[in-house]
Amino acid sequence: MNKKILIIEDNDAIRENIVEILGMANYDVCEADNGKIGVEMALKYLPDIILCDVMMPELDGYGVLHMLNKYVETSTIPFIFLTAKADHNDLRKGMEMGADDYLTKPFDDMELLNAIDVRLRKKAHTELQQHNKNNDFNALLSKTNGLAEFAKLIEGHRNREFRKNQIIYYEADVGRGLYLVVKGRVKTIKLSQDGRELMTGMYSAGDYLGVNAMFSNNPYADTATAIEDSKICMIPSEEMEKVLNLYPDVARKFIHLLSCDNQDKEEQLLQLAYNSVRKKMAGAILRLYHQQTSNNDRVSITREDLAAMSCMAIETVSRTLSDFKNEKLIDRQGTIITIMDLERLSKMKN
Known part of the structure; x- marks a missing residue:
């Protein structure tokens, strides 16, 4: 057509x-x-x-x-x-x-x-990309035998509680397995040579951490930290290996998730490299908004984390948030950002 x-x-x-x-x-x-x-x-x-x-x-x-x-x-x-x-x-x-x-x-x-x-x-x-992202996790837990077994494997593991700002794993640690965020939010960061943080990912309930390390058999490429009280399920590498070897449907779904995650990171890097300050800030706020599980217009994040996520100085973050507030795109009280005009903000990032 x-x-x-x-x-x-x-x-x-x-x-x-x-x-x-x-x-x-x-x-x-x-x-x-x-x-x-x-x-x-x-x-x-x-x-x-x-x-x-x-x-x-x-x-x-x-x-x-x-x-x-x-x-x-x-x-x-x-x-x-x-x-x-x-x-x-x-x-x-x-x-x-x-x-x-x-x-x-x-x-x-x-x-x-x-x-x-x-x-x-x-x-x-x-x-x-949006269609795949919305459907992949639900497809992962579909009714096929392998995926049902994988769901049972998750249910059989105890969830570990992590307090706010507690490290889940460090960059360069040997990968011990796959992490599933059951509750809360987690960020992954890399440190530059001058000590500044670059946020490589933000994860909420239903998201997996350490997929790259598991498939490549390499150490973790970044540091994972709980940004609020969270529950994490860790599935050891040897158990994941058995499931992936026994059930090709599980392996295919994880490879697909990995591919989409890499595409997202490539897009994020392009935006950080070429977008204006306003576009980068709009994109960061919208990523937080779309990742949350609750259906409201508020997201919670510190200035420091927002700076790491958008690759900007903290002073630039403060100034841009103030501009957005004056333009009635958002409201901000402490770490809480309330989206006032989602439509305009969405248009701004494109």
Whole structure:
């Protein structure tokens, strides 16, 4: 099925040229000559991607993006601005509102097609990754014999209690087995040469620690610490080996979980390397929000841990959180961050 693209552009010649190019590229194209009609068509046709001019009568491009962000069904559609201006402040305003990209007029055919292709592929990857992440743990405990035996193995082990800030294992320790977080939250960190912490992972109930070490037969690559009172189930390596050898379905599921975890870490490293301070902070808060098991808008984390998670200085964390609070994206009382506008925060990190 061909991808649907909505073009919102008041200049007839430019709009017709874009429609012709995309039609030849086998996209299904719909068009609007002003912002108000564009919003109506986006809600009606739910396109896969939207290209929108910035300067238009009736409703400009910023207004179109603002309106579409209000609706759940259109808030995640990739959005590319078309503009004759390349002013830094205008670009920043659009990106902070949630635009995914900018094309500066005049642009050639390949610039247009490449920008669309990149955004469509990124959207497809994100949707697949989120689908896998939501379903993998439930699939791991499905009704197949091997997975049922693995569930019994977990039930047969006593849970060990760890107090807040207690070390579960240290970096370079010999891997003794697999850890399952039964209750609470755990962070994993690596120390840089100058002593700063980089948080490599945050884990909550149902998550596994030490999967890489178990499969590679190497020492742990980071240090795991309870960030609140937690219960942990440790499954010794020799028992895990027996289960993996006897039941290929268990092995396949763990390999899949490991692959997804590595993809998540790669994405996190790219964000830390290239994203702005605001995007990194939005991404860190949203990761905490999506990892929690309770259904509320509050997350709990210290400034120090948030700095380690987003690879920023503590002073930068404080300043950015204050900016977010002033913009009514969040509220903050001590270590408690309350998300006030999830939609805007989600748009900001993309």
